Structures are given as C-alpha cells and as structure tokens.
Amino acid sequence: MNTKKFIPTKTQVKIMQLFVSQITRRFTLRGVGKELGMHQALTYRACKELISNKLIITDDNSYRLNYKQNHQELAYFESIRSKEFLEKNKTLALLEEDIIEKFPYGYFILLLFGSVVISTKPRDIDILVVIEKTEDLEAAEKALYNLTRNYTLNIHSIVISFESVFEMLSTRDEKNVINEVLNKHLILYGGELFYKLLKKGRK
Amino acid sequence: MLDEKKLKEMQSRVKQYMDNGLIKTKQSREFVEFFLSNADKSLNSANALYDLSTDKEMQTKMGYINFDGFLWVVNSCYYSMFYIVRALLENEGIKIKSDLSTHAVTFDVLVNFFYLNGKLQKKFIEDFADAKDEASELLGKQKADQLIEDYYWEKEKRATFTYNTKEIVIKAKAQTSLERARRFNQEIKKMIR
Numbered sequence: 469m470n471t472k473k474f475i476p477t478k479t480q481v482k483i484m485q486l487f488v489s490q491i492t493r494r495f496t497l498r499g500v501g502k503e504l505g506m507h508q509a510l511t512y513r514a515c516k517e518l519i520s521n522k523l524i525i526t527d528d529n530s531y532r533l534n535y536k537q538n539h540q541e542l543a544y545f546e547s548i549r550s551k552e553f554l555e556k557n558k559t560l561a562l563l564e565e566d567i568i569e570k571f572p573y574g575y576f577i578l579l580l581f582g583s584v585v586i587s588t589k590p591r592d593i594d595i596l597v598v599i600e601k602t603e604d605l606e607a608a609e610k611a612l613y614n615l616t617r618n619y620t621l622n623i624h625s626i627v628i629s630f631e632s633v634f635e636m637l638s639t640r641d642e643k644n645v646i647n648e649v650l651n652k653h654l655i656l657y658g659g660e661l662f663y664k665l666l667k668k669g670r671k
Numbered sequence: 672m673l674d675e676k677k678l679k680e681m682q683s684r685v686k687q688y689m690d691n692g693l694i695k696t697k698q699s700r701e702f703v704e705f706f707l708s709n710a711d712k713s714l715n716s717a718n719a720l721y722d723l724s725t726d727k728e729m730q731t732k733m734g735y736i737n738f739d740g741f742l743w744v745v746n747s748c749y750y751s752m753f754y755i756v757r758a759l760l761e762n763e764g765i766k767i768k769s770d771l772s773t774h775a776v777t778f779d780v781l782v783n784f785f786y787l788n789g790k791l792q793k794k795f796i797e798d799f800a801d802a803k804d805e806a807s808e809l810l811g812k813q814k815a816d817q818l819i820e821d822y823y824w825e826k827e828k829r830a831t832f833t834y835n836t837k838e839i840v841i842k843a844k845a846q847t848s849l850e851r852a853r854r855f856n857q858e859i860k861k862m863i864r
Contacts (some may be wrong), residue, residue: 558861565864618714618853 474521474541479506479514484545487524487533490651491666494530536667543659550654553580560584560593563619564656572611573599577658577665581649595625596649598658598665602629630665637669673796678787685783694780698766703863706758713751714852717744721845739838741845742809748848749806752799755859756781762863774803790862798855805844 476484482504487495495503501511515531518524523541525534535542554561560580567578582594595616599608609627616623626645636646655662688694720740723729730738756777760767765784767776778800785791 558864559857562857562860562864614715614718617718618711618856620850620854620857 474517476518477514479510480518481545481548482506483511483514483518484523484542485549487531488542488545489549489653491533491535492650494527494532496530499530535663535670539660539663539667542663543655546655546659546662550656553654554656559619559621563616563621563623566618567597567612567615568657570615571597571608573604573608575600575661577662578656579649579658579662580654580656581645581652585652585654592622592624595623596645597625597627598630598633598662599627600630602631605629633665634669637666638671640670673782673786673793673800678782681779681782682787684779688776688779693768693776695766695768696764698764700762700764703758703761706754706761707860707863710751710754710758710856713747713754714856717747717751717845717849717852720744720747721849724842724845741838741841744845745802745809745841745848746806748845748852749802751852752802752855753777755856756799759785759859759863778803791858795855795858798851802848802851802855805848809841809844 483500486500486504497511497515498508500506500515501508504511506514515524519526519531522534522537524531533542550564554564564578571578577596577598579596580594581596582592583590584593595612597608597612599605605627609625612625612627616625628645633646636642636644640647650666685694689696721744723733723735723738724740724744730736753774757767760777760780763784765780767773767780781791781799782796786793786796
C-alpha cells in the first residue's frame with residue numbers, strides 16, 4: 469500500500485467486502501458493478517484506487533483479491549462483513565462473544581463457513597476454529613464443544629491446526645474444508661492471522 | 672398455570688414489595704456481569720455433572736465409580752436460570768433487597784416486569800416456573816423417599832426396583848432441565864445484550 473494513509477470510501481468498502489468474501493474468485497470491473505448494483509462509472513473510479521493501493525490485483529483481464537498484502541486492511545473488511553451478519557443473528561453473536569472470551573487458546577481463528585454464510589435459513593451452523601499446535605487439538609475440540617453445547621443451534625464444529633491449514637492450502641484443486649472456506653466464509657475472530665496463514669500456505 | 676387470578680396476586684405482591692422497599696427500580700446496573708457469570712458457571716456445572724454421571728470411562732478415570740449427579744444437574748440448571756433472571760433484572764435497574772424467599776420474589780418480579788408487558792413469551796416464564804418447582808420437588812422428594820426406603824428396608828427387592836425406576840426418571844429430568852436452561856438462558860442473554 470502507498471505510504472499515504474488510504475481511507476476507503478463507502479463504495480470501496482462495499483467492493484472490498486465482495487472481494488474478501490470470495491478470496492480466489494476473479495471479477496471483471498463490470499461484474500463487480502453488476503453484482504453490487506452500482507453504476508459502472510462509480511465502480512471504475514472506486515476500483516482504480518483499490519488497484520493502486522494493491523488491495524486488488526489484475527489476473528487475466530480481471531481482478532482478484534491481493535491476499536498477500538495489507539492484512540490489517542483485509543481483516544477490517546472481514547470484520548465489517550461479520551459485524552453486519554451478527555447484527556441479524558443475535559444467537560450467533562452471543563456464541564461468538566462466548567468463544568472469543570472463553571476459548572482457552574489465545575492465538576486462534578474463528579470462522580463460519582458453509583450454508584450459514586449464504587442462507588438465511590441454514591440447515592446447520594458450520595464453525596471452523598484454527599489453533600496453532602496439533603497436540604492441542606483434542607483439548608481444544610472439547611473446549612469448543614463445551615462452549616457450543618449451551619446453545620440451541622445445530623452446530624457442527626471443526627478444529628484444525630496451522631499444520632493442517634498449510635497442508636490443505638498446498639493442494640489447491642482438492643476439495644477440502646480450507647479450500648471451501650476461501651470462497652464461503654465469515655471470519656469472526658483472527659482475520660489478520662487467517663490472511664497470514666493464507667499467504668504462507670498458498671503458493 | 673398463569674391464570675388471571677394468579678397474575679393479579681403477583682401484581683399486588685410486587686406492588687407491596689415496592690411499597691415496602693423490597694424491590695427498587697431505576698437503580699444502578701452494577702451486578703449484571705456477576706449474575707451472568709454465575710449463570711454460566713451453574714450451567715457448566717450442570718453439564719459437567721451430567722457428563723460425569725453418564726460417562727463410565729470418566730467415572731473410572733476420576734475414581735467416581737457409579738457416580739450419579741442427576742439430582743444436582745436439575746438443581747444447577749434451575750440456579751443458572753435464576754441467576755440469568757437476576758442479571759436481566761439488574762440490567763433493567765431492578766434490585767431485590769429481600770433475603771427471605773428471594774426465589775419467589777424473583778419469579779413475581781420477572782412476571783410483573785417482563786411477561787405482563789409482552790417482553791418475554793409465556794413459554795419462558797413457564798420454563799422458569801417448571802425448573803423452580805422441579806428442583807425443589809426433587810430435592811424434597813429425595814429425602815422423603817430415603818425415609819420410606821429406610822422404614823421398609825426389609826422389602827429390599829421392591830425398594831431396589833423403585834430406586835432404579837427413579838434413577839431413570841431423574842436422568843430424564845436432568846436432560847430436560849439442561850435443554851430448558853440452555854434455551855432459557857440463550858433467550859434472556861439476547862434481551863440483555
């Protein structure tokens with residue numbers, strides 16, 4: 469990013485929310501405008517600055533998210549997405565608060581994935597937690613279960629370690645939870661860490 | 672359960688409590704987190720007791736063979752609901768000063784300030800009332816049953832049969848209590864947050 473502090477406009481925040489929601493998807497600028505119901509000229513003008521600040525980059529005549537830089541900014545756009553979502557889902561907001569406050573590992577990522585991200589009436593709630601150490605997995609799974617069991621939601625939770633994330637990211641075309649998460653997720657906690665792992669793991 | 676007559680009685684009791692200074696409204700909200708934390712701790716205790724009561728491997732590992740904590744699951748669940756109601760009242764600036772029968776007063780106040788004005792649905796009030804009744808009934812009944820069993824100690828077979836039946840019933844009640852407390856606490860927390 470440029471040394472001058474970049475403060476995105478409302479339109480740019482909307483555009484970035486779209487890009488972070490589908491990390492590997494390529495968009496044309498016309499496609500971005502169409503998807504967000506924006507005037508083309510406005511979209512072009514807004515994207516120009518996002519490109520110059522390297523938040524989005526060109527890829528085969530189209531654009532995609534630059535997940536290798538500006539992690540703090542990307543985490544900010546993710547946080548706006550999840551905040552908007554949680555405002556409409558009070559029970560999940562309570563659960564999120566509970567996990568962030570009581571999950572016994574300080575360094576972790578908490579995200580939602582699957583149907584809950586796109587549907588207002590999801591079959592179940594898929595939760596993914598990423599922790600640092602593989603040896604802590606069993607204890608972390610139990611801790612997460614003890615937090616989620618107090619909610620009446622139909623929750624399916626998965627806990628994986630950094631090591632598994634790297635392993636899954638290295639196999640781009642394989643169907644696995646991390647590859648699924650990239651284009652259908654809501655990061656509730658640990659946005660910066662998520663992008664850091666993505667940068668390191670996705671070659 | 673909540674018929675007109677009872678509701679009127681509750682309203683008049685609450686008015687009396689207010690006149691006597693046992694209940695004060697528009698007070699500071701200093702203990703919300705304290706009661707919320709107590710509610711969580713009580714529900715987690717209920718979860719832990721339920722797990723230990725149903726997991727033979729855990730019982731062996733921890734040296735609690737044939738552990739049965741179902742009775743206290745029911746009690747802890749009720750307490751978690753009681754504490755979350757206290758958190759709700761505190762959040763609304765309502766303080767209960769009474770040391771005597773705080774539980775009964777809390778129920779009356781909940782109905783008066785949250786059910787009668789439509790803030791809380793009837794099913795949640797009934798859940799709370801059921802939990803309160805079951806906890807006190809089970810704890811009382813346990814003592815009475817023990818006395819009867821002691822008295823008719825010679826009818827061992829019958830006593831064992833009664834005991835086994837009761838254990839299954841209490842286990843089912845414990846499970847119901849957990850589901851009820853989870854549902855109730857989740858709803859009340861949404862009102863607080």
